[in-house]
Amino acid sequence: MKTATRSSALAVGLLTLAVGAAFAHGGATGIVKERMDAMTEISRNVKVVGQMLKGTAAYKPDEIERAAKAIAGHAGDAMTDLFPEGSLMSPTEASPEIWAEWPEFSAYAESLQSSAQTLEGLAAQGADKKTVAAAFGKVAATCKTCHEAFRIKK
Template sequence: MSRTVGFIAFGAGLAAALTASTLAFGHGKATGIVKERMDSMIVLRDAAKALGQMMKGATPYDAEAVRTHAGTIRAHSGEALTSKFPQGSGGMPSEAKEEIWSEWDAFRAYAERMGILAGGLAEAADNGLMKDMGGHAMEHGDHLDPAMLAAMPAD
């Protein structure tokens, strides 16, 4: 799995993990922004899981499904994600880590980056998988040029 998809999957997985321990017993008790946040984490988790299965070859590659799942992640990234973590919304039934608020700038940057990468993945969906392009995916770098991301293989 490439860094791009890996980062998106990791980001969605991390977001889901922020509240995962409460889903089994706390989700039914959650209300308001905490419930919205938990619901959003489930959506992110499911999209990342579906993408990961395609990139690993466990399910057939489907460019339209990649676009759909990447679009879902993009829609739940950036401001859409950070808005689900207003100051004072930690604690039970949420188990969101205090570091979200104490390292807010890093969390906000991470949420934005996840959206940019998801957008690039959606644009690259028709390119197929790296093995089908005969090349290598981008392994390192922080430069997120949308045109460059769109030219890369989806995985």
């Protein structure tokens, strides 16, 4: 079970990275604001689960289920729909590479959705905490992978 413990620690580390720039979107409007708000909402839910797994909040499987469902709801097509071609209005941090590498970008959005759905299902089934932590690690990893490829830190 070492693996699960490690991925839980990893998830918490990734969480810090993912949530770091949550308030960077001052002045955004339109679709850029919409996707920043959606990302912020995702990030809020990731934080809720992360805190439970870190032990800084009470562990509640039904809350994890709800948070994972919310994340999944903002992923997949719901996420890619917020990235119409060329939407690079200031102060966006989106990279123009998104549209050059669209299949890769949308695959990350899909992978976020399927990993969040897996997490949701495990929490609903009352899976043990280590299994849930490993599934959460996969969710958090997609944030980092996509950001590294397609988000420009300003």
